[in-house]
Amino acid sequence: MITVRRSWILYATLLVVFWGVWGAFSNLPTSLYGYPNEMVYVIWAFTMLIPAYFALRGNRFDRRPVAAVYGLLAGLTGAGGQLLLFQALSNGPAYLIFPLVSLSPVITVLMAVALLRERIQRLAVIGAVAALAAIVLFSISGGDGNADVTGPWLPLAIVICVAWGAQAFFMRKGALLGINDGTIFGWMTISGLLLIPVALVMMGGLPSGAPWQAPALTAVTQVLNAAGALFLVMALSRGKAAVVAPITNALAPVLTIVLSLAVYQTLPSVYGAIGIVLALAGSTLMVYSDEKRNDDASVRDADAVAPSPDATQP
Template structure:
C-alpha cells in the first residue's frame, strides 16, 4: 500500500541537521589533539553505524528482497566508498579546493531526482534549491588563502566523490519508492561500511599509536554522524530527494558554524556569513512551498513512498 509524500520529512531533516551540525563542530578534535589518522576515524565510524542500525531493526523487519539489497548496497558503496576515496584525494590535493567540489553533491541528487524520478518542483522551490546550493558552496570556502595549487588526480577524485555522494541520496530515495523500509536500507549501508574496513586499514598501514582519548572522542563524535545518516534515510523516504538533499546539506554546516562560534570563539568569514543567510532563506522557501502544497502530483509511471 502506498501514499503520497508526507511532511514528516521536515522533522527527520531537522534531526539530521542537529546531529550533523554538532558532529561537524566536534569531529576534528581527534585529529587536532592527537593526530589521529582519517582511516582510523573511518573504521570507528563504520562500527558506530551498528548502534542506530540495531535500534532501527528492532522496529522494522529486515527486507530480504533482492531489490532491497541492490539499492541498499548501492547507497552503502557510494557513501562509504566516497569516504575512502576522499582520504586519497586529501593526500594528493588541497582540502580548501576539494571540499567545495564535494559539497556540490546535492546538484547530482537534484538532477537525478528530476530526470529519473520525474520529481516536480514548483518555481518558488526551484529558487530555494538554487539558493541552498549557492549557500553550500559559500560555506565550503575557507577563510585563509591557499596559494597556487596544481591540479592533478585529486581533481578527478573530488568529482567522483561529488557524484558518488549525490547518487547515494538518490539510491536512498529509490529504495523507499520500491517499498524498502528505512531499517533495511540503513542495515545494508552498515554492512557495506564494515566491509570496507579492511581497505581503510590497508590504506592506513597499521594501527596508530595514540592515547585512549583519541578513539573515545572519535567514537563519541562518529555516533552523531551515524545517527544523522539514519535520519537522512528517513527524511529521503518521506520527502523529495530534490528538496531534502539541498536543504540538509545547506543547514548542517550553518549549525556547525554557529556552534564553532560559540565553542571555539571563531568568527565566520564573509563568505560563510553570506552562506548562512542564503541557507536559511533557501531552506525556508523549500519548506514553505512544501507546506503550501495541498498534495503531490505523481508523474505517470512513478511510484509513491510506502506507508510508515
C-alpha cells in the same frame, strides 16, 4: 500535528542537529591527538551498528534482491566516497576539494528530476539554488593559491561528488520501491564494515601510541554522524530528494558555524556569513513550497470526496 506528508521535516531537522553538532567537534581527535582519518573511518563504521539496531528493531529486514541492490548502492557510494576523500586530501588542496565535493546535491536533484520525475515548484527551485550556493560558500576557505589545480585529486573529487549525490538518489529510489528504512540502513552499515580492510591498508596498519582519549572522542562524535545518516534515510523516504538533499546539506553547516562561534569564539568569514543567509532563505523557501503543495493537495483531496450540491437534492 505532523502528517505523513510533512514528517520528512522532522527527520531533516534531526539530521541537521546531529550533523551540525558532529561537524563542530568531528576534527578534535585529529587536531588534538593526531589521530589518522582512516582510523576515524574504522570507528565510524562500527558506530553505525548502534543506529542500525534501533532502525531494525520492530522492522522486518527486507530479503529481496532489489533491497540488497539499492541498500548496497547507497552504502558503498557513501562509505566509498569517504575513503576516496581521505586519498584526495592527501595530495590535493582542501580549499578546492571541499567546494567541488559539496556540489553533490546538484547530482541528487538532477537524478531525482530526470529519473524519478520529481517536480518541484518555482519557489523550491529558487530555494534549491540558494541552498546550493550556500553549501559552496561554506566550503570555501583560504589557500595559498599555488596548489596544483589539475593534480590527481581532481578526478577523485569529481567521483566523490557524483557518489555522494547518487547515494541520496539510491536512498530515495529504494524507499519508492517499498524498502523500509531499517533495511536500507542495515545494508549501509554492512557496506561500511566491508570497507574497513581498505581503510587499514590505506593507513598501513593500526596506529600505535595513540592515547585512549583519541578513539573515545572519535566514537562519541561519530555516533552523531551515524545517527545523522539514519535520519537522512528516514527524511528521504518521506520527502522529495530534490528538496531534502539541498536543505540538509545547507543547514547542517549553519549549526556547525553557530556552535563553533559559541565554543571556539570563531567568527564566520564573509563567505560563511553570506552562506548562512542563503541557507536559511533557501531552506525556508523550499519548506514553504512543500507545505503549500501539501495544503493544495489536501484541498483537492477534500473537494474530491465532498458531495456535490446537486447530489443532496431529491
